[in-house]
Structure formats: C-alpha cells, structure tokens
Amino acid sequence: MPEKESLVAYCGLCCLDCHGFTGKIPDLARDLRKELRAYKYDKFAHAVSEQSFGEAFKEYDTCYEVLGAMVKFRCKKGCRNG
Template sequence: MPISKKLKLIEDKNLIAYCGLYCGDCPIYKGKIADLARDLKKELRGSRFDKTAEALSGISFFKAFSKYHQCYEVLGAMVKLRCRKVCKDGGGPPFCKIS
C-alpha cells in the first residue's frame, strides 16, 4: 500500500471518536455551519439589515423581524460551533465521560 494511502487510513481512523461517532461526517468538525453563519453575519452587518428588520417588524406580516437581534445573537453562537481537535487528539466536548 502506498504511503499516502496509509496516512489517509490513519487519519480516517483518528476521526473515529471513542464513542464510535465518525467526526468526518460531523458538521461541527467540518466547520460548514460556522462558516455559513459567519458569512451571513458579515452580509447582514454590511447591509445594515438591523435597520431593515426594525422597519419590517412594524408590519404585522413581518412581526417575526422584531426578534432579529436574537437571531443575530444565535448566529454568533453558531460561528463558534467548531471542533478544532478530535477526541483522539485531546479535543472533543469537555463533558464527555468516555474520552
């Protein structure tokens, strides 16, 4: 087996958490949700959408926009949804009793 395939196999095994979950399938490990949340926050901030949401919230059909600031706060939390290290590299959730 070529070295590159052996290294890939080792890396893949490292992505299998102690509990049996495969980190390679996890959106938090991949960071896709965090990246999308970051990009959306940037776009909302750049277009000053808070002002638009405030104006829209006065219309009964768009009253959900009165919660825009809560939504923006949740996006901020989603930006932090990243797993920089897998369990086998000393990462994973601090509350995990397996690792």
C-alpha cells in the first residue's frame, strides 16, 4: 500500500496521469522545438510579426522559452518521493 500512496501527488493527481511523470508533454515540447529550429521558424515569426495579421508572433521568443521550460518538467520519482 505505501508504494501506491507514493504515486498520489500532493495535488491529488495520480502520478501515472501526470504529464511530468509520463514525459508526454516534455517529449512533445522537445520535438516541437526541434522542428521549429529545423524550419528556422524564428525568422518566419519575426518577419510575419511586422504584418498586421501576425501581431501574435511578436511573442514567439517567449513561446519558445516556455517550450524549453516544458521540456525540463520531468519527474520520475513522484512528488512525494522528491
């Protein structure tokens, strides 16, 4: 029973359902960053951000940075096991 309790995080989620524990979201974020680099999407985002329809692309660097943080959000022990 203590082993099963260790898979219940303080937030109430089961670790087996957590994106950090499964690694699904970090893996997707890593893969997206890789594709964005391959396509030099930063250059596209900069160019299109200067157009009236591309204003949201002004935040591209912030978005890319957030994806980087998502890549690092991995957990193999569960919250209770530190």
